[in-house]
Amino acid sequence: xxxxxxxxxxxxxxxxxxxxxxxxxxxxxxxxxxxxxxxxxxxxxxxxxxxxxxxxxxxxxxxxxxxxxxxxxxxxxxxxxxxxxxxxxxxxxxxxxxxxxxxxxxxxxxxxxxxxxxxxxxxxxxxxxxxxxxxxxxxxxxxxxxxxxxxxxxxxxxxxxxxxxxxxxxxxxxxxxxxxxxxxxxxxxxxxxxxxxxxxxxxxxxxxxxxxxxxxxxxxxxxxxxxxxxxxxxxxxxxxxxxxxxxxxxxxxxxxxxxxxxxxxxxxxxxxxxx
Numbered sequence: 001x002x003x004x005x006x007x008x009x010x011x012x013x014x015x016x017x018x019x020x021x022x023x024x025x026x027x028x029x030x031x032x033x034x035x036x037x038x039x040x041x042x043x044x045x046x047x048x049x050x051x052x053x054x055x056x057x058x059x060x061x062x063x064x065x066x067x068x069x070x071x072x073x074x075x076x077x078x079x080x081x082x083x084x085x086x087x088x089x090x091x092x093x094x095x096x097x098x099x100x101x102x103x104x105x106x107x108x109x110x111x112x113x114x115x116x117x118x119x120x121x122x123x124x125x126x127x128x129x130x131x132x133x134x135x136x137x138x139x140x141x142x143x144x145x146x147x148x149x150x151x152x153x154x155x156x157x158x159x160x161x162x163x164x165x166x167x168x169x170x171x172x173x174x175x176x177x178x179x180x181x182x183x184x185x186x187x188x189x190x191x192x193x194x195x196x197x198x199x200x201x202x203x204x205x206x207x208x209x210x211x212x213x214x215x216x217x218x219x220x221x222x223x224x225x226x227x228x229x230x231x232x233x234x235x236x237x238x239x240x241x242x243x244x245x246x247x248x249x250x251x252x253x254x255x256x257x258x259x260x261x262x263x264x265x266x267x268x269x270x271x272x273x274x275x
Contacts, residue, residue: 059092079105086121095125096140103143112151116161119147123164130170141168159185163194170205178202193219197229204236212236227253227264234271247275 055063066088070081082101089098099121106118126140148165151158166181179202185195200215216233219226230249237246253261253268 055092063088090124093128095121095128096136099125099140099143106147112154115147115151119144119151119161122147123168126168138171141171144168157188159189159192160194163192163198166195167198167201170202191218191222193223193226193229197226197232200229200232204232204239209236209240213240227256227261227268231264231267231271234268238271238275243275247272250275 066081066084070078070085073081082105085101086098089095089101099118102121103118106114122140122144126137126144129137129140145165145168148161148168152162152165156162162185163182166178166185169177169181172178179199182195182199182202185192186199189195196215196219200212200219203209203212203215213233213236216229216236219229220233223229230253234246234249237243237249250268250272253264254272256262256265
């Protein structure tokens with residue numbers, strides 16, 4: 001089955017709770033952490049498209065055409081071609097390269113709207129890298145924090161941004177930082193879905209499956225069409241050997257007809273194959 005870039009990001013990010021079931025810090029070995037960070041920073045500070053050795057000839061030509069236009073464009077026109085490069089890289093799942101170009105715009109036009117776009121792009125890259133390349137994920141998390149923290153400082157009520165920011169703290173020396181950041185969100189809005197979702201994911205990470213179920217079920221009560229929460233709930237039920245309950249919810253999602261829910265439909269179908 002061929003997955004869309006979005007569903008692959010979802011699957012990759014969810015796997016972080018599988019990789020980090022027990023509390024762990026990436027900086028357990030200080031010398032190793034410094035070296036890893038230095039190396040990852042070098043990789044993430046430039047467009048890494050050259051690492052894509054599996055591009056088709058058609059994709060490579062498309063990339064070269066956009067770059068050629070970008071290099072020949074004047075400063076004003078480059079903004080448009082930068083957007084084209086960002087779309088191209090996201091389509092081809094090179095989220096770190098997309099973030100690199102998005103940051104170029106933020107550095108040239110320093111405002112909260114561009115901070116948001118840059119932060120969102122680095123967060124998307126972080127989610128994809130977290131289960132694939134830990135060193136790069138740490139650096140991408142820091143890049144995300146750079147922009148999200150500025151946004152939250154200006155607008156403490158931007159709960160979505162703060163909820164995503166919290167998840168970039170999973171490698172922090174303080175293992176409670178992600179949870180404390182999310183609980184601060186709940187103090188402002190106890191029904192904030194993204195915050196509850198991330199708390200559920202962190203509950204899985206720490207092995208608190210019953211608590212994760214409570215979080216996901218609350219989201220579904222608030223919003224029965226939150227299929228992300230339903231996917232995660234099904235995953236927890238599978239871990240708890242409640243496979244019939246999981247199968248029921250997965251079959252509901254797999255039976256969705258609306259095209260806008262296609263990503264969740266694909267994820268559910270993949271889970272059902274494993275039952």
